[in-house]
Amino acid sequence: MLTRPMLSKLFTLCLTVLCLALTLAPLRGEAAGKTRVLLDSDMVEMFDDGVAMLMLLQSPQIELMGVTIVTGNTWAEAGTANAIRQLEGLGRDDIPVVVGTTPMRIKERFAKIKDEYRRFGRGHDVAYAGAADFPEPSSWQAAYRARFSAEPTLSPVKEDAADFIIRTVRENPGEITIAAIGPATNLAAAIEKDPGIVPLIDRVVYMSGAFFQQGNTTPAAEFNVWVDPESLKKVVRAPFREQIFFPLDVCEKMTLSADDFYAFKEATDNPVFQDMMNHHYLNGLFSSGSDRSFIWDVLVAAYLLDPSIITEERTLPIDVNDTYSLSYGQTLAYVGYGPEGSQSARLVTNVDQERVLAMIRRVFDDI
Numbered sequence: 001m002l003t004r005p006m007l008s009k010l011f012t013l014c015l016t017v018l019c020l021a022l023t024l025a026p027l028r029g030e031a032a033g034k035t036r037v038l039l040d041s042d043m044v045e046m047f048d049d050g051v052a053m054l055m056l057l058q059s060p061q062i063e064l065m066g067v068t069i070v071t072g073n074t075w076a077e078a079g080t081a082n083a084i085r086q087l088e089g090l091g092r093d094d095i096p097v098v099v100g101t102t103p104m105r106i107k108e109r110f111a112k113i114k115d116e117y118r119r120f121g122r123g124h125d126v127a128y129a130g131a132a133d134f135p136e137p138s139s140w141q142a143a144y145r146a147r148f149s150a151e152p153t154l155s156p157v158k159e160d161a162a163d164f165i166i167r168t169v170r171e172n173p174g175e176i177t178i179a180a181i182g183p184a185t186n187l188a189a190a191i192e193k194d195p196g197i198v199p200l201i202d203r204v205v206y207m208s209g210a211f212f213q214q215g216n217t218t219p220a221a222e223f224n225v226w227v228d229p230e231s232l233k234k235v236v237r238a239p240f241r242e243q244i245f246f247p248l249d250v251c252e253k254m255t256l257s258a259d260d261f262y263a264f265k266e267a268t269d270n271p272v273f274q275d276m277m278n279h280h281y282l283n284g285l286f287s288s289g290s291d292r293s294f295i296w297d298v299l300v301a302a303y304l305l306d307p308s309i310i311t312e313e314r315t316l317p318i319d320v321n322d323t324y325s326l327s328y329g330q331t332l333a334y335v336g337y338g339p340e341g342s343q344s345a346r347l348v349t350n351v352d353q354e355r356v357l358a359m360i361r362r363v364f365d366d367i
Contacts, residue, residue: 034063036175037304038168040161041297042072042130042182042224043079045276047256049181050086052301054363056179057092059305065168066096068161070182072227073130076100077137081144084154089272090367093154099140100161100186106228107136117218120326125216130223148275162189166197173200179304180235181207181297183224188231191238198238205304207297208232209247209331211318211347221329222248225320229329233320236343243345245318246299247331250348254295254356258286261293267364295356299348302356312350317342 037056041049056062069079076099083097109116110132137143144152157164165186169176178201180187191198208224215221225232236243265277282293302309317338321330332338333347 034061035177035304036063036065036172037177037179038065038165039067039179040070040165040182040186041067041079041083041179042070042074042076042227043067043083044073045082045086046273046280047261047282047293048295048297049073049079050082050276051360051363052179052181052297053083053086054090054367055298055301055305055359057090057095058363058366061305064095065172065176066098066157066164068098068100068164068186069156070100070161070186071102071106071131072182072224075131075134075136075143076102077140078131078134078143078147080140080156081137081147081152084140084144084152084156085148085272086276088153089270096164097154097156098159098161098164099156101189102136103185103228105230106185120328121219123214123216123218123221125223128217128223130227161186162193165190166194169197169200170194174202176200177202177304178204179300180204181224181300183227184208184232184235185228188228188234191235195238198240201240203242203244204235204240205244205246205300207246207251207300209245209318209347210249211245211247211316211331211333212249212349213252215329216248216252218329220321220327222331225331226329229320229322232331233322236318236320236345237341239343243343244303245345245347246296246303247347250350251296251299252294254299254351254353255292256282256295257292258290260357260360261286264360264364267361268367270367273367295360298360299351299356302351302359303348305359306355309351309355310348311352313346313348315344315346318345318347 039053043049056064067083069076080097080099087095113129113132210222217223217226261282268274316333319332319339319342321327
């Protein structure tokens with residue numbers, strides 16, 4: 001029979017163990033002081049997705065668990081080649097790169113893109129349609145050879161992107177932040193295959209949408225949403241712990257000047273990245289007379305390095321229009337109650353631009 005002194009000692013011991021467990025438990029997806037991030041990207045060279053990846057790789061605060069590639073800015077095969085080349089430039093053979101599958105419905109839409117623009121209108125990025133402007137490569141190796149005139153020294157892992165997301169989340173429950181800076185195709189496929197991962201994901205941080213302004217690809221839709229509205233609707237309606245959006249509402253306030261671009265270009269002496277900056281589309285934009293462009297995906301990486309860059313945001317129920325119509329791909333925010341099934345998300349509307357630019361400078365100073 002336990003005496004009162006024995007019960008008191010037992011209670012004290014249990015309390016001590018509980019406090020120790022709480023002290024040692026990882027918080028907000030952090031293990032050993034690092035935030036574990038899975039980057040889901042329609043990867044391009046350097047600006048914008050490439051710089052976002054470099055920021056995450058160079059930060060001592062981040063453990064980049066892998067890069068899953070989705071069709072958007074580029075076909076998934078070309079995006080994989082771009083990711084591989086940039087990792088080679090850093091000498092990083094420890095980061096898994098995984099090729100996503102492009103659904104046939106996206107391929108069919110890309111094939112009739114001119115008709116869609118005729119019916120639904122064009123946004124202010126009238127000259128840009130991402131992968132829809134190019135034929136699909138036969139393989140990631142073919143895309144690599146065609147662009148870089150060399151043989152790759154690294155290879156993607158032999159696993160589907162959705163399966164990689166599922167495995168990474170299940171092996172690290174409660175610890176994974178998804179940095180979703182492309183269309184939502186891979187993430188939607190993962191949660192369709194294994195809905196049980198949704199409560200195991202710490203948070204999803206998107207570059208996606210246009211909630212309080214017009215889109216850039218069509219008057220209704222931002223590019224990442226326009227590529228695959230059906231997938232984003234499935235994803236944003238999943239009951240994640242937290243969803244954070246960097247939409248056009250903030251991205252089109254965050255500008256990159258010609259002077260900054262050329263300064264970044266001069267800062268690196270790495271031949272891989274010099275080549276990418278020399279071939280970058282911004283050279284043509286700035287030489288034609290434009291003096292600035294926008295920054296998009298980099299804002300997600302900057303936030304993960306320093307959440308205090310956010311200076312304005314709203315938390316509202318959101319949804320996505322996936323009806324094939326004039327407003328196809330529109331992202332909707334509700335001041336009040338959203339439709340049944342909609343979830344609330346944090347919508348970022350302003351950031352500290354100087355701090356973000358300082359982070360980008362450090363990337364180029366270090367490569």
